[in-house]
Amino acid sequence: MFQKLFKANQIKQIDQQTILRQNISSWELMERAATRLFEHIFPHLNATQEIYIFCGQGNNGGDALVLARLFLAKAIKVKCYEVSLGANEAPDFALNKEKFRQLNGQIEFFNTEIIPEIKSNDLIIDGIFGTGLSRPANGMSKKAIEFINNSGARVISIDLPSGLYADKSNHQDDAIVKADVIYTFQFPKISFFYPENALYVPQYKVVDIGLDTDVIDNLPTNYYLLTEHIKDIIKQRPVQAHKNTFGHALLAGGSYGMYGSVILASKAALRIGAGLVTNLIPQNAYSISQTYVPEVMTLADQPSEYLTKIKIPDKINAVGIGMGMGQHPETQKALKKFLKKWDKALLLDADALNILSLHPQWLKYLPNQSIITPHPGEFQRLAGSWNNDTNKLEKLKNLANKFKLIAILKGAYTTISDGKNFYINPIANPALATAGSGDVLSGIITGLLAQNYSPLKAALLGVYLHGVTAESYTKKYNSYSMIASDIIKELKYL
Secondary structure (H helix, E strand, O other): OEEEEOOHHHHHHHHHHHHHHOOOOHHHHHHHHHHHHHHHHHHHOOOOOOEEEEEOOOHHHHHHHHHHHHHHHOOOOEEEEEOOOOOOOOHHHHHHHHHHHHOOOEEEEOOOOOOOOOOOOOEEEEEOOOOOOOOOOOHHHHHHHHHHHHOOOEEEEEOOOOOOOOOOOOOOOOOOOOOOEEEEEOOOOHHHHOHHHOOOOOOEEEEOOOOOHHHHHHOOOOEEEEOHHHHHHOOOOOOOOOHHHHOEEEEEOOOOOOHHHHHHHHHHHHHOOOOEEEEEEEHHHHHHHHHHOOOOEEEEEOOOOOOOOOOOOOOOOEEEEOOOOOOOHHHHHHHHHHHHHOOOOOEEOOHHHHHHHHOHHHHHHOOOOOEEOOOHHHHHHHHOOOOOHHHHHHHHHHHHHHHOOEEEEOOOOOEEEOOOOEEEOOOOOHHHOOOOHHHHHHHHHHHHHHOOOOHHHHHHHHHHHHHHHHHHHHHHOOOOOOOHHHHHHHHOOO
16 A cells, blocks of 8 residues: 655665675675666667766765666767765775776766866766765755756756755755656655655656565655555445445535535545435525535525534534635634534544634544644644745644644645654646645545545545546646546546
8 A cells, every 4th residue: 555765864774784685795786776777767868869977976976887887888978977075985986986997988077167068968867966965965066966957958866866855855045956857766755755846856767676675664664655555445345235334424614605615525425435425504505505416415504604503413424524614703613512522533624724723722622533634824824834844744743643633734745644654645736736626635535434434544545546536637638627526527437
């Protein structure tokens, strides 16, 4: 279901343990990694282009020099520039530098006095820094990064863009290579999924370099990437089932001008397989609900434009609340009264979260394992502002831990925390940036809760299916035309 992600110090540990367990040298592991990298890059090379490799003096630079040697063996024009990092050359780097020179490979120190003449159709390979970087690039490495970014040529980065930290946020003015594609070793790096790094990680491809699987399997981590195997938790539906087998979800929300939110959510709950669904909405929306989603039952609150009472029938086993609900004072009172009585995990979205941000003391009323689904603006109102994406995720984990919640922070690479771990959806699709998309997600998850999925599994499965539905749609059409109701329609094809 998941792919483990690791911090930089853990990646170093995995490398070291691989060397010990496989009885190989660090140089042999470097040779293997670069060979696998070469196998990915070589089929896509243009015979007319020249390759310029910028290599630091550490292990990332060593990988780059092995790659350069493999290019020479195929009679590909390649020239290397060694970027001084202000320290001695790493042993494996020095060894590969000598091997490269023995093949008459061209390598010289990069400096700003003699600027390489690189054409726009040439290829630059960035091998200056790897996962061991712990401080901002400066001196000649910073100048080399700036040169690469201003070259106009296509850029490939080895493992991660030079200057980018593997597991923490950079400062805004840090020098970072703007690669066209990153070939990353064994697994993506945690920082690839920070929205603030979108400029530096437009595309990545994973290169399996044969790191020891037992070490990877046994090394604990708090970061996981969702994979398509999350769909393995989808329950088989018995042939003798009836509608009550699959639970009864209630979606509560809607206010004047925002009735569509809860209706979209209820239809999504049905589409994901809830046996029965009821809308709890203001009186004005009664006919809209009955007409637009005839399969859904409807309860109407008497005031016509907003909710003043949130009473849940006994037969309901899953509740999603807040979509389009508004923040009328009477609605706020109704939410507080409901939360003090309801004792099952539920989903809270949109205005339910905005009301909680006005009354943070009410968070203590949320039943354990309740699911919250804020977008960044709603999350900021709940948890306060943050300095960077690392800080933002810590706030997400702390909020989930303090109130025993499942917290879903929506956006590109939607991230879920149960107060201990982070689960990252690898999908970032702009088609989801459309009105009502979040309401559909809330309906999907509530529909899964009704079918007795645990709150965490409902959140993980719901987020992943929401994302792959957008992927499915855009492959057939485009990322511009999808609207929220298309997500519901497309769900049936998964």
